[in-house]
Amino acid sequence: MDFPRKILLTPIEKNTPVIREILLSNPDPHSISFRIDDTPLAKDKMFEVIPKMGRVDGGQTLRVKIIFNPKLTGEYAKSLNLYLEDG
Numbered sequence: 053m054d055f056p057r058k059i060l061l062t063p064i065e066k067n068t069p070v071i072r073e074i075l076l077s078n079p080d081p082h083s084i085s086f087r088i089d090d091t092p093l094a095k096d097k098m099f100e101v102i103p104k105m106g107r108v109d110g111g112q113t114l115r116v117k118i119i120f121n122p123k124l125t126g127e128y129a130k131s132l133n134l135y136l137e138d139g
Contacts, residue, residue: 056070059137061123067121067122068120068121069116069119069120069121070120070121071117071119071120072081072117072118072120073115073116073117073118074109074115074116074118075094075113075114075115075116076114076116077112077113078108078109078110078111078112079111079112080105080110080111080113081110082110082138083107083108083109083138084107084108084136084137084138085105085106085107085108085133085136085137085138086105086106086108086135086136086137087104087105087134088101088104088105088116088132088134088135089132089133089134089135090104090131090132092130092131092132093130093132096128098119098120098122098123098128099118099119099121099128099130100117100119100121101116101117101118101119101132102116102119102120103116103118
């Protein structure tokens with residue numbers, strides 16, 4: 053599974069959402085199921101991940117949206133775990 057390890061989002065101003073799409077690519081011939089643990093995002097609700105789970109068939113790519121919508125100006129950082137499982 054190929055995917056970016058770090059995503060940087062810079063809002064233009066507070067209360068203005070920024071949406072970034074990342075690609076989850078599966079170069080293997082077998083399907084892979086994934087789940088993104090978004091538990092660290094639940095408290096402040098400034099980040100959202102869509103979809104949080106799914107399946108990427110062999111040789112296919114899936115787009116995942118990361119939405120950043122801060123209520124206050126500042127610097128924010130979150131780390132999420134990506135879990136992978138065969139087919």
